[in-house]
Amino acid sequence: MSEVTYYTQEGLDKLKEELQHLKTEGRAAIAKAIAEARDKGDLSENAEYDAAKEAQGLHEAKIAKLEGTLASARLIDESKLDLSKVLALSIVKIKNVKNGATMTYQLVAESEADLKTGKISVKSPIAQGLLGKSVGEKAEIQVPAGTMEFEILEISR
Secondary structure, X not given: OOOOEEEOHHHHHHHHHHHHHHHHHHHHHHHHHHHHHHOOOOHHHOHHHHHHHHHHHHHHHHHHHHHHHXXXXXXXXXXXOOOOOOXXXXXXXXXXXXXXXXXXXXXXOHHHOEHHHOEEEOOOHHHHHHOOOOOOOEEEEEEOOXXXXXXXXXXXO
């Protein structure tokens, strides 16, 4: 069984939407490609047919993986988040102690992470270093470039 992953309502809806698309339009496109390749003659020497069948196998594997992810997905009720410490789905404002730069990140599931929108994976080094900390606390975090120290300025949802 895969590990439980926590999602926002938005993230869970995106996963369900993707799965629905793969099961409907995705399967239909692959079936069409297989039919077209089959119409081209001898299947034993038909590279297009082999490629279409391989694509079908990969597509079905992707569907199975997504179904597994959804089966272990849990929705977090954001209204019940404890704002006294950093948790999954917390929005945390931090300050780099060395240069004074402030950043705001939301800690989300790996599949929802998007740095451009300020969403980082709870499995990232920065998120791991912030989890469980409270406002005013400092966190020394080991990142690929070395050690960084952040002060937690604010926690919200």
